[in-house]
Amino acid sequence: MSASTTARTIAVNPAFLQEIKDSNLSLWKTFERLSQACATVQDRSATLQRVVPLLGELRDLLALEFALEESYGYVEVPTAIAPANNHLLQDIRSQHCSLYLKINELAEQAEELQYRGLVNERVDSLIAEVREFELRFRDHERMELDLIQCSNPSKLDRS
Numbered sequence: 001m002s003a004s005t006t007a008r009t010i011a012v013n014p015a016f017l018q019e020i021k022d023s024n025l026s027l028w029k030t031f032e033r034l035s036q037a038c039a040t041v042q043d044r045s046a047t048l049q050r051v052v053p054l055l056g057e058l059r060d061l062l063a064l065e066f067a068l069e070e071s072y073g074y075v076e077v078p079t080a081i082a083p084a085n086n087h088l089l090q091d092i093r094s095q096h097c098s099l100y101l102k103i104n105e106l107a108e109q110a111e112e113l114q115y116r117g118l119v120n121e122r123v124d125s126l127i128a129e130v131r132e133f134e135l136r137f138r139d140h141e142r143m144e145l146d147l148i149q150c151s152n153p154s155k156l157d158r159s
Helices: 014-023 026-037 046-074 087-118 118-149
Strands: 009-011 073-080
Touching: 009 087, 009 118, 014 087, 014 118, 026 046, 026 118, 046 073, 046 087, 046 118, 087 118
Parallel strands: none
Antiparallel strands: 009 073
């Protein structure tokens, strides 16, 4: 008995990836509320009280977003028909893990600051890390939107 194995790689399923992004409005609303909480000039304790639940909510929403994207937005295809930008595509998809680990770390860090009463010492540092995370995530989203555009010939400009 012989088994034939075909090398496989991933490709973008642009319709599903776009649908996932379009249907998760809670993610962007939570990002906006978190951004406002970080920008509001209040005492550090009040800021932390607003940020802690938002980071937890964002972590959960990103877990769902990334799980859906990896299940339906990216598909396995035989290596022979792999897209030309396959290495870039794999790099972008692999960012899900590092982004999730970072948001989880931030949520835990915020909870610990609140629990231990270390508000004054480290809230400013936490807020700076949250803003950096937001920039990284927005860059990731831009790259995925570029992948959708490049993978969906009906969306390309035909001029």
